[in-house]
Amino acid sequence: MSTSSDLPKNFRSLDDIQEYLRTFAHERDWEKFHAPKNLAMALAVEASELMEIFQWLPEEGSRHLTIEQMSEVEAEMADVFLYLLRMADVLKIDLMAASERKTVLNEQRYPVEKAKGHATKYTNLD
Template sequence: MTSGGDAGVGGLTEALRRFADERDWGQFHTPKNLAMALAGEVGELLAELQWLTPEESATVMADPEAGGRVRAEIGDVMIYLVRLADVLGIDLVEAATDKLADSARRYPVERARGSAAKAPDA
């Protein structure tokens, strides 16, 4: 697998597809299995932050050991998310951009600034 951040989501998608294909793992990479694996990895990320204070969680990356674990779990989350989107034929950047536009509509700055209130269903 290639390394570095300059490959972008498309490069990561290709690398993960190749990685799975080389191992004949496509048979296991059903949307259900990938979503379950993604949820498991998110749970592992949560476990790294669970008992930290808000202040400790904001500075977790300053601790080389804890920060390394958080970074690894975020990497796992990203891998499963990208692989799931690929299997389902979803462009992640387009999906996120569409969701951001919808959120901007539902949470206009003048009403939402500084508020954590949930928007009414729209």
């Protein structure tokens, strides 16, 4: 069996990353902790850590981050992404297929002629 350190670091696909995460968890006997409930909570915590970086910034400041802030944002975004991928793997959800279905639904819910220039929820578009 390969170890997580033997796997490629230049990931070429979501499958590569999920295989790495699966091996990483297995080697540490963490699968028992990776129930969907726990992964969803970990994902929310990491998203909160990402939000914390922006919490008190003015809108324009959030568009022009310092190098240190960008580094923090990058790390937290990676945490969110990795937990999402791990959760999808555990639940056997194909995120690419789910994303395709969701974009089709979004196109239907938010037609350009009704949604352009508005941040209104689809249920309130008229």
